[in-house]
Amino acid sequence: MTPAGLPYDVTVPVVLDQVSVAIGGRPILRDVDLTVHAGDMVTLLGPNGSGKSTLVRALTGLLPVARGEVRLYGTPLDDFGDWQRVGFVPQRSTATGGVPATVREVVASGRVGRRRLLRPTSAADRRAVESALDVVGLADRASHGVSQLSGGQQQRVLIARALAGEPDLLVLDEPTAGVDLPNQQALADALRRLKERGATIVLVAHEIGPMMPLIDRTVVMRDGWVAYDGPPLTQEVASHTHHHPHEHDVPGGHDHAPHVSSPFDWERRNRP
Numbered sequence: 001m002t003p004a005g006l007p008y009d010v011t012v013p014v015v016l017d018q019v020s021v022a023i024g025g026r027p028i029l030r031d032v033d034l035t036v037h038a039g040d041m042v043t044l045l046g047p048n049g050s051g052k053s054t055l056v057r058a059l060t061g062l063l064p065v066a067r068g069e070v071r072l073y074g075t076p077l078d079d080f081g082d083w084q085r086v087g088f089v090p091q092r093s094t095a096t097g098g099v100p101a102t103v104r105e106v107v108a109s110g111r112v113g114r115r116r117l118l119r120p121t122s123a124a125d126r127r128a129v130e131s132a133l134d135v136v137g138l139a140d141r142a143s144h145g146v147s148q149l150s151g152g153q154q155q156r157v158l159i160a161r162a163l164a165g166e167p168d169l170l171v172l173d174e175p176t177a178g179v180d181l182p183n184q185q186a187l188a189d190a191l192r193r194l195k196e197r198g199a200t201i202v203l204v205a206h207e208i209g210p211m212m213p214l215i216d217r218t219v220v221m222r223d224g225w226v227a228y229d230g231p232p233l234t235q236e237v238a239s240h241t242h243h244h245p246h247e248h249d250v251p252g253g254h255d256h257a258p259h260v261s262s263p264f265d266w267e268r269r270n271r272p
């Protein structure tokens with residue numbers, strides 16, 4: 001309920017309302033306001049360490065919120081139970097490493113939220129799995145072990161797993177990091193098909209590449225703030241947010257986001 005006692009709009013997939021997140025007592029997200037409208041594809045850009053992963057982990061309920069509220073489809077996260085509507089593709093490094101499963105098994109695990117408990121897989125489940133494998137171009141590898149695949153192909157397995165769940169909202173955390181152009185193109189094609197079905201997509205990315213034409217809106221994070229929220233940024237402007245390979249070497253405990261001289265500096269909002 002809103003403060004005025006009215007129900008929230010159930011057609012709006014994502015609302016972050018003044019959300020702050022702290023990790024180990026350190027503020028990571030500060031008073032973030034973000035609304036994602038149904039059917040939109042929104043990309044989150046920003047320098048390394050600016051809080052993009054933290055934001056998507058907070059909105060998928062993987063991280064607790066210190067202040068403010070996250071609502072999915074009009075329901076505060078604490079009360080939200082419709083998780084089968086939400087697909088999440090985590091950063092690759094945290095995913096399939098060492099899992100002795102076949103491609104088809106991993107993709108089929110994406111149907112778990114759609115199946116009734118302890119029921120055998122239905123024809124609809126099998127169709128969704130085969131179609132997802134097809135979309136990411138891995139139908140011919142379905143019985144291979146995931147660990148035999150390249151990094152880019154493993155990433156596509158995770159995407160197929162999310163697609164198999166036929167999500168209304170798909171959240172992807174850097175699916176293109178370290179992925180070659182053909183794999184990026186395959187991902188863009190998969191996302192286009194999902195979008196044509198009316199799905200809402202939130203994408204954390206450093207490289208936009210072939211996904212640029214699909215994007216409805218860009219949000220740029222800086223130091224845990226929303227620095228820009230508006231029309232899609234051109235590749236040229238987006239390139240100001242490039243990875244700096246040595247940032248991970250900087251000891252923690254202070255903000256290591258590099259200074260980026262770009263339009264975001266003067267378009268920044270939400271500063272105290």
Ligand SMILES: Nc1ncnc2c1ncn2[C@@H]1O[C@H](COP(=O)(O)OP(=O)(O)OP(=O)(O)O)[C@@H](O)[C@H]1O
Pocket residue numbers: 023024028046047048049050051052053054055221252255256
């Ligand atoms: N588990 C954690 N423990 C301590 N600090 C963390 C943790 N996760 C994230 N952080 C810190 O939070 C800040 C934001 O990290 P986050 O991963 O959200 O940024 P990002 O914009 O997604 O960066 P990247 O491009 O590296 O993925 C960083 O300073 C990071 O060091």
